[in-house]
Amino acid sequence: EVQLVESGGGLVQPGGSLRLSCVASEFTFSDYWMHWVRQAPGKGLVWVSRINSDGSNTSYADSVKGRFTISRDNAKNTLYLQMNSLRADDTAIYYCARDDLPGDAGNWFGPWGRGSQVTVSS
Amino acid sequence: DIVMTQSPDSLAVSLGERATINCKSSQSVFYSSNYGNYLAWYQQKPGQPPKLLIYWASSRKSGVPTRFSGSGSGADFTLTISSLQAEDVAIYYCQQYYTTPLTFGQGTKVEIK
Numbered sequence A: 001e002v003q004l005v006e007s008g009g010g011l012v013q014p015g016g017s018l019r020l021s022c023v024a025s026e027f028t029f030s031d032y033w034m035h036w037v038r039q040a041p042g043k044g045l046v047w048v049s050r051i052n053s054d055g056s057n058t059s060y061a062d063s064v065k066g067r068f069t070i071s072r073d074n075a076k077n078t079l080y081l082q083m084n085s086l087r088a089d090d091t092a093i094y095y096c097a098r099d100d101l102p103g104d105a106g107n108w109f110g111p112w113g114r115g116s117q118v119t120v121s122s
Numbered sequence B: 001d002i003v004m005t006q007s008p009d010s011l012a013v014s015l016g017e018r019a020t021i022n023c024k025s026s027q028s029v030f031y032s033s034n035y036g037n038y039l040a041w042y043q044q045k046p047g048q049p050p051k052l053l054i055y056w057a058s059s060r061k062s063g064v065p066t067r068f069s070g071s072g073s074g075a076d077f078t079l080t081i082s083s084l085q086a087e088d089v090a091i092y093y094c095q096q097y098y099t100t101p102l103t104f105g106q107g108t109k110v111e112i113k
Helices: none
Strands: A003-007 A010-012 A018-025 A034-039 A045-051 A058-060 A068-073 A078-083 A092-099 A109-112 A116-120 B004-007 B010-013 B019-025 B039-044 B051-055 B068-073 B076-081 B090-096 B108-112
Touching: A003 A092, A003 A109, A018 A034, A018 A092, A018 A116, A034 A068, A034 A078, A034 A109, A045 A068, A045 A078, A058 A068, A109 B051, B004 B090, B010 B019, B019 B039, B019 B090, B019 B108, B039 B068, B051 B068, B076 B090
Parallel strands: A010 A116, B010 B108
Antiparallel strands: A003 A018, A018 A078, A034 A045, A034 A092, A045 A058, A068 A078, A092 A109, A092 A116, B004 B019, B019 B076, B039 B051, B039 B090, B068 B076, B090 B108
């Protein structure tokens, strides 16, 4: 069964940094585009960033552009999200999600991890 | 950015009755070169991550009950639950994957009447 397991969340002060990780298993990680999606408490889903299968192409939501960096290590089957200059409105559960289908073009979200809580507060 | 707007925000339906959720995009998500509507639907139950139900606006994901169906084209889409079951209580989201930023509707909460 496909598994995505996020880690690295926690409580951080405004202006601080965190790095989230998402370890993938039971599929060929290097074949798939990957995403980060977040959900603030009691709110809806917001796409944050995506990366193509070899890591050469990335996209970001405007709200995180210049502050967050997505990356991947295909040898370690791991997706990352480096989050800098964190603000209170970055507080959310951060989900790692995989494209449903492998290939060279993004598509809809298939499997999701259970999420990692990030809280930005002084 | 493509804005996705769902209606209603919430609905209460009796067990066994039909539930209908609408989703409008601020521009068409139909790509003529492959006749594809770049629209997906997800179900999220409390404390769980979202689960894919429908992609290409009307293709049901393997394993999803047949009571879930998607329809529509261009900028107007519908998710229908033909006979609501207790386990369908959840929030449902539409999402466009036509272009970045990928965007979701605000969600529709489905409850039992």
